[in-house]
Amino acid sequence: MARHLDLATRDALVLRMRFYRDLGLTEFYRRAVDPAILEQFESASPRLEEQAAAPELQEVSLDNHAHEARQAASGNAATQSILSAEEAMSARKAQFSSPLIAPEVAPAGRAAALEIIREEIGECTRCALHKGRNKIVFGDGSPTARLMFVGEGPGADEDAQGIPFVGRAGQLLNNMIAAMGLRRDEVYIANVVKCRPPGNRTPEPEEGATCSPFLFRQIDVVRPQVLVALGATAATYLLGSRQPLAGLRGRVHAFRGTQLIVTYHPAYLLRDPRQKKEAWADLQIAMKELGLKPPGKG
Ligand code: SF4
Known part of the structure; x- marks a missing residue:
């Protein structure tokens, strides 16, 4: 060598x-x-x-x-x-x-470090979700992102393309990111589980517990300043808390060296658009942590 x-x-x-x-x-x-x-x-x-x-x-x-x-x-x-x-x-x-925070990787090495995690996942059969998947959905975006989003798991579009948040919910997430004054390629996006649960059901505890350590390692490599948990499943696995979403939203949580904010999953916002205002309030907390102002507000 x-x-x-x-x-x-x-x-x-x-x-x-x-x-x-x-x-x-x-x-x-x-x-x-x-x-x-x-x-x-x-x-x-x-x-x-x-x-x-x-x-x-x-x-x-x-x-x-x-x-x-x-x-x-x-x-x-x-x-x-x-x-x-x-x-x-x-x-x-x-x-x-007892979440272990991995040693920090220099920004120049983060893409390679993520690649190592992807290689270790391989053609994973560690949990039952492998049986119905087409593609493992590892993550997408900048390995040095200051902002990271974590969702629940891939849906049909994501399973077909191997990329997180590419369906209708993904389009809404893209709009949310743009409203924050960022481009999608400036953030990092991943899910609690990397294979699609049948019928888009919530991952079983064993599935989430088996897959989420890979997510934790992605978070440790990217080291975002702010992490946004999209929906109750992401919040539960990241914070280890089964509190309802309402009890976790509206404030900043410390998590693995990042500031974690909880908001609604875009798929839920598609079903109940009235909650978009609440979600925007959550994203503004994230923007404040990042020192961002909405586009057009100088
Ligand atoms: S969900 Fe995660 S742990 Fe389960 S098979 Fe897919 S990659 Fe492996």
Whole structure:
């Protein structure tokens, strides 16, 4: 492997090495990496366990469950052989109460880091939703976006195209983004589950719990300043709270180092356009956090 890697490739490599190391797969990356890079990495890069003890990561609770959660989230075959199905489920549940924030990736390496997550998802069969999907809908937009939207799951149009929010609800989301003075390619968009639930039903808890760790990792890579949860399902999985939407809207929540705002799902706004005014009020909170003014208001 070449010693002189460009910055983006090196950042992506370091992210992957940290990931494997924290799963205990040190021999795996030691065999694959140039010794000079390995030496720099091992001497300069604290383990996640050490980072969790650092003051800036106090919110991270690193216990055995959380470690198992990362193992379960990896989808790595070697890891899955370590955990029984029951342990894996309990570990996935634990991820909600102990979300680990991954080390920050430099902006130049974020596209490559997202690509690594996509590669790890592969042709995923980790939950039952794979049976009915056409395309995995990973995410769309800028890997360095300051604003990220999270929806529930793909619908028929998204399943056909492999891109989130491209149907009627997607058109409304595009209009909402434009009203905020942004272009769609300036934001990042993803869903709680990456495969279409049959008949557009709400994802089952096991499906959401199995898929959402990939979303958490996307959030950790993009590191948006503001995250907007679209609808109750996204809010529930992101905040780990089953409160009704009304109790979560209208304020800023701290989540994985971002400011999280909850609003209605565009599909709901299509069914009940009277709530658009409320949704706009939520988006204005997001705009305030981002220092944005509506177009035409200088
Ligand atoms: S929804 Fe997520 S976990 Fe389930 S099969 Fe699709 S990609 Fe895999």
